[in-house]
Amino acid sequence: MKCKLHRVFPLLLVTAAFSLPSGRPYPNGDGLHQAAFQVHGVSEESFLEWELPPDPNSTHHLIFDSVSGFLQRWPNTFRRNGHSIVPAVIPTGTVLYHGRDDNHVPDVPEWFAFDFEHAFLFGVSTCYVMSVQAKRDLRLLYFDGASAAKMKDGPMDTQDFVAWRKPRPDKHFSERERINALCDWGKPFGVDGFVRMEFHFEVMICDVLDGLEVVTLLDLIPKNVTAPYDRPLVDPPPRPPSRPAPPPVVPPAGWRGSLPGFGRIRFEAHVAGGWHDLAPGETRVQLDYTGLITFYDPALSSLVEARQGKDKSNYRLKGLSAADTARVHAELQSVLTRKQGTGSSVDWGSIARVVVERYADRLEHLRSLLSPNATFKDAAEQAFTARSLLVVMLAPYMTIVDVPQRLPASANVSWLAPVVHRCATTQTSRIPLGMLTPQEVLIHAAVENTLREICRRLALLWVQFFDVEEADDAMAAEVIEEGHRHIDELMNWLGWSLWVRCEPACGLGENCYLPSWPFLKGDDPYDMTPRCIIPEEAVRE
Template sequence: MRWVDVLPAILTCASLSSAAQSPFHAAVTGSPPSEVSRGSNGSWHLNDTPAANATGHLVFETVSSLLQHWPNTRYRNGHTIVPGVIPSGTLLYHGTEQPVVPEVPEWVATDPEHSHVFCRGPAQSGCWQLTLAATRPLRVLYFDGTSASKMEDGPMDSQDVVSWGEPKPEWVFKEPERINDLCEWGRQHALDGYVRMEMDFEIMLCNLTSGVKVVSFLNLPVLPAFPNDPDQNFLAFETMNAGHWHNRYPGDERVQLDLTRLISFYDISLLPSLIPQRAGQERWDHRILGADPAELLAIRTHLESTLANKHQGSGVDWQTLFRVVIKRYADRLELVQYLLNSTEHVPATTQDEYERAAKVQLQLRIMLIPYILHSSVPSRFSASNLADLSWAEPVFTECATMHTAAIVSDFVIALTPSEKLLLRAIQETTREICRVVVRMWAEGVESGLDPYLPIEVEEPNVTAVMWKWQGDLNGLMGWLDWSVWIKCRPACGFEEICYLPTWPVGFRHRRRRPDFPLPNEPEDNDEWRRPQPKCIRRIEPYGF
């Protein structure tokens, strides 16, 4: 949607609140390892860390976050394009100044709170809210990230590649040209529109008279969308709040994505030129700008081929498989991190410290119960043998391959190129989770902390083990960088919600439009680039 008329007023609402948590940082990205097969020999050493430029974990997190407002607000620069459909009967909303169904491409919202911001007109005659219903499945492309934010720093890169062949940050406000060119390109592929996200999800609908019908066209009273007092700005808040309904999985369910035809800009087989562009950067700063033009042209060609391909794929439910992994490990890793952090100020020689280490050891074992073989026991133990954990490598193998072994053995021939990328992503992710957890567990066994594999150890250095565990676990969780761990601490009160600064509210907006007045904010305000969770009120005064 076009915010030319309303953006300046929204931006006056920016103010900070409390309860921020520093997020984890992802590793530098790049080439994923070769596909892991069950029972590979010589590739299961517990000290073999992932390649510094691996991208499988980034593909895993972005795919796990599709159509979810929270993670795509946190990392605004999207890296994924996915074909999908909007099912028949889905309602779409368009706020306007006059009772005329547009005959040109326009923006529609998935929630009326979002479209009502654009229901404007003279107070004496009111405004108009158009409600449409899909009369058939609407074919769409989804751009992840906060892909409707008018920022030069990367949120629109992927749609620029589709519409113009390359990112054009200087054209960030050319929304009429963008929607028209996207719809012109999409016509040859029978696309009805494009799904994007800002404060809530929206659709760039190419034809408001094809595939949809008018349900209602209501004349509504004009509300003061952006009153002078930003703390009374309930329309802006409720637009953002509607987006929060889709914060977590499954996100906005009114768009059904086809992951068998997904394209990721983290796929280095398509974009190897981005490896050096991302080197040394935090994930906040990853973007598509700087990619080789020939590779971007190939991306468009690949996308066109993908849209024309009728291949149905393997039938694997990838989204559910990704969620299974997250559900299995997210809470447990967070609990172990809590237990480790609670020992920082405990004297090294106390019984309390040993007991806490034993609690950590038990949680590690709990995660590995399905994979610890009866034969997985230390064959010997001595001070000179502490680094030899080869006895635990079969546990590592079982843990890392369990979720994908059947796919590799039975379905790999049927996988589309996109599915092969998804397979590598889950293989690389589970491999590193299992490597770190199995190594921590094995170190605990050899330190005499596991009552189910008891080993007599004279004066075990529990402090050293705990410090090593803490570093290893923090490193793993930072590498995974799952959005489920990003939350307000302490939790928000009943009259509050946990909020990430959401374009165009709550953070500094970079742009080249000198005619757009902006609020006076300090030049070193970095919150627009690294959104941090905070508690804000959900009843007035709001205080973004």
């Protein structure tokens, strides 16, 4: 059987030295990922024994989930504690916004918003908003997750790791110290700033006068910060003791009627963040996947132990050993100093989204069809309906010879090995490994191994549903129960944020909300139950 499989679908076999097809060693092997494909990739044996589950300590699906959600607010709100650092560029001509209390152009590192609504929150008794335009490409680092959430238990870990080599929960409000430390660290590498996210994306710019040109600097209508209103997003962040309360707001001469209410302004800033909830996300930042640094790298063994027994939402960098800290800092330095243009031009973000788009809705639909609460006249009809969707999902990979030699189909499942192989590798098998950086090799392996588990589970279902139409009602019910278990376990393993949403969908003028700093609604900021919020509740004055 092995010889036949070699002939039908040859695999790209990579040597233990991680060589180019010519046998020459990989030119960009910067220490962390030698032999990476052999160690982390999908091996030939994994398809010959395709029914075996993934290693329980595998992080491929976690890397995949990070990559598929980069620069999208919803998945990064759902998983606050980011684990990735990615080189990025804000292109020439991009407009950013900065709100402040005076009309000075800052000559120190400062925070900029991508949308006016976010910047308009800042400035109180006077409200100046400056719009600036990038006069050259700005070189940045992107921290995924809700990396601007001033919380002690993980969201700021990645940037603190860069600034101070360890998480600093004691400094979660020390933003001026943090931006200065990051900019001091990044200056030798030509880093202009850092991209983060709270309820919206923002940019920390190290030298405003260098890469930006002022377009406008306007003294805008002041906000009425003292008007009473019910807050669906509860209290604003605590005011530092050194900052005095704002003076009373005086309307401009000749103004009639009420001033803009702070509650409504806050709501609209949250709405603007929602413009970037899902793909394509915040498009004004362009990521360089060839330099992705991920703390889900399985080579970081100290974090494997730290994740044991924890929910994904509670994974963080606490527990990273000194040795692993040193090797990631060395990898980050290597990425930022190597020759421009190193690596491939593969759009890994799009590849990941293709996978999510293909399977997210169908897996959810299949789970609903197999649910004990599904409405069918009998188990036979339910099994037939689920089987038809299963065929749709596997059809691109099943040929006329991919059928069992004898029944029951489960007697020997080797007949499904080619189907699982095609299903798992179609997106990646012809990407030349020699053109990838070690960081891209991790993404390549993450895509293949995530797909392998999706395809493995679907194939296990197909074994059961292959001849279910000939089964009696009792056997069909048993197959349905087993199928529901498989899909439920698969979806829990994947943990995609697309399956977390407001149901029923929010109406016009409403906004679907997940707890995001500083708007942590309710007693439990970790209750990720989405809910609809409406502006009328925020501006009832």
